[in-house]
Amino acid sequence: MATHPFRLACLSVVLPAFLGACASQPRTTTYDQLGGAAGIEGIVDALLEKIIEDERINFQFADTDIVRLRSMLIEQFCAESGGPCMYSGLSMQESHAGRNIDTAQFNALVEDLIDVMTARRIPVGAQNRLLRRLAPMHGEIVTP
Amino acid sequence: MSVILRSPRHRRCAIALAALMAIPAGAIAADGRLLATGGATQFEGSAGGGLVPWAVLSGYGTDTQDGGTAFATRVDTGDYSLDAAGVAYTFRNRIELSYARQRFGLGELQRRLALPVGRFDAEVIGAKVRLGGDLVYTAMPQLSFGVQHKRQLDFAIPSAVGARSDSGTDVYLAASKLFLGAAFDRNLLFNATLRSTSANQAGLLGFGGDRKAGRSLVLESSVALLLDPRWAVGVEYRQKPDNLGFAREDDWKDAFVAWFPNKRVAVVAAYADLGSIATLDRQRGPYLSLQASF
Numbered sequence: 001m002a003t004h005p006f007r008l009a010c011l012s013v014v015l016p017a018f019l020g021a022c023a024s025q026p027r028t029t030t031y032d033q034l035g036g037a038a039g040i041e042g043i044v045d046a047l048l049e050k051i052i053e054d055e056r057i058n059f060q061f062a063d064t065d066i067v068r069l070r071s072m073l074i075e076q077f078c079a080e081s082g083g084p085c086m087y088s089g090l091s092m093q094e095s096h097a098g099r100n101i102d103t104a105q106f107n108a109l110v111e112d113l114i115d116v117m118t119a120r121r122i123p124v125g126a127q128n129r130l131l132r133r134l135a136p137m138h139g140e141i142v143t144p
Numbered sequence: 145m146s147v148i149l150r151s152p153r154h155r156r157c158a159i160a161l162a163a164l165m166a167i168p169a170g171a172i173a174a175d176g177r178l179l180a181t182g183g184a185t186q187f188e189g190s191a192g193g194g195l196v197p198w199a200v201l202s203g204y205g206t207d208t209q210d211g212g213t214a215f216a217t218r219v220d221t222g223d224y225s226l227d228a229a230g231v232a233y234t235f236r237n238r239i240e241l242s243y244a245r246q247r248f249g250l251g252e253l254q255r256r257l258a259l260p261v262g263r264f265d266a267e268v269i270g271a272k273v274r275l276g277g278d279l280v281y282t283a284m285p286q287l288s289f290g291v292q293h294k295r296q297l298d299f300a301i302p303s304a305v306g307a308r309s310d311s312g313t314d315v316y317l318a319a320s321k322l323f324l325g326a327a328f329d330r331n332l333l334f335n336a337t338l339r340s341t342s343a344n345q346a347g348l349l350g351f352g353g354d355r356k357a358g359r360s361l362v363l364e365s366s367v368a369l370l371l372d373p374r375w376a377v378g379v380e381y382r383q384k385p386d387n388l389g390f391a392r393e394d395d396w397k398d399a400f401v402a403w404f405p406n407k408r409v410a411v412v413a414a415y416a417d418l419g420s421i422a423t424l425d426r427q428r429g430p431y432l433s434l435q436a437s438f
């Protein structure tokens with residue numbers, strides 16, 4: 001099985017909320033504050049570059065199809081931030097199974113993501129809203 | 145162990161801080177937890193805020209890492225001063241062991257009463273066990289049980305004013321939870337600590353008294369808002385017993401700003417209101433604490 005570790009794939013079942021979120025938007029959404037489609041692509045590209053150089057976690061991506069990982073992350077961040085996307089990848093458990101990912105590794109990726117968003121001047125509030133959506137995945141990604 | 149910083153304190157602190165910040169954060173062995181989630185060190189040596197121990201354990205180690213902290217704190221109310229310093233070490237984010245020395249400077253009280261000593265020393269040996277939960281990632285709060293065994297080392301005067309014992313053991317149950325994006329899209333930390341104690345002024349004036357000899361159950365709490373990953377502001381409140389007949393004892397409170405420039409260093413500046421202490425009322429003043437993590 002071609003696994004894709006650390007793909008922050010989403011909870012494929014429960015995402016009808018995003019449909020409502022993109023229908024009509026009187027106020028700025030997290031998706032907008034991340035810079036929309038182009039902004040999220042930029043964030044994901046910078047995140048992947050950072051992961052590859054991060055010796056705490058880069059070994060987990062040694063056999064990863066980076067092109068696919070990139071498109072899945074973009075889909076997922078778009079969907080989780082209220083953008084007009086549907087995540088089409090594997091579940092969190094499926095994509096991280098057998099990786100023995102520990103909390104330190106999970107947090108390393110969180111830190112890389114925060115660094116990337118901060119460098120790209122994403123407002124702290126938008127960062128926190130995205131992280132709040134991703135944080136519950138800890139329980140599905142980290143091996144107990 | 146020479147833990148109390150003496151006279152050219154500020155210069156030494158500045159040098160120590162600069163030296164610590166020069167070390168790259170990547171040099172820490174136990175760095176798996178997120179920035180600021182180890183908290184600071186409260187003045188009795190346990191991981192927490194300034195006055196209150198939290199459910200978090202010292203340092204940045206995860207369940208696969210060991211690491212700890214060292215701290216130095218000074219509070220100055222004008223009439224009194226308190227210096228505290230110590231170390232804490234956490235194994236696998238499960239058990240924290242700590243040791244702290246405290247030096248309570250009697251200042252104005254010594255002058256007024258012509259006391260033969262100018263300070264009371266005390267020490268605290270602490271242990272804290274994380275019972276369950278995770279500050280950030282579980283729905284239930286992180287829950288810890290802690291013990292602080294304290295010894296007052298200059299007991300003649302406390303004894304003369306009614307204190308029963310020069311040592312005592314506090315036990316506490318602490319719950320801490322970080323709510324992501326909970327207020328103004330900022331992360332919000334709540335902590336509540338229930339403590340059983342017989343300490344007079346946290347033990348600086350001994351344990352038990354003529355008015356009340358036994359234990360009291362007190363509630364302590366903290367709320368902190370993380371403005372960004374490096375800066376937090378918050379308030380704390382600590383209930384206290386009132387065991388001694390010669391002088392009233394008040395609850396303590398403080399408002400703080402905490403700065404976590406990296407996982408090596410934390411700086412907490414606060415304004416503390418310690419109420420009435422040994423007959424001198426309105427003891428308020430600045431609080432400064434430095435913490436190094438390793």
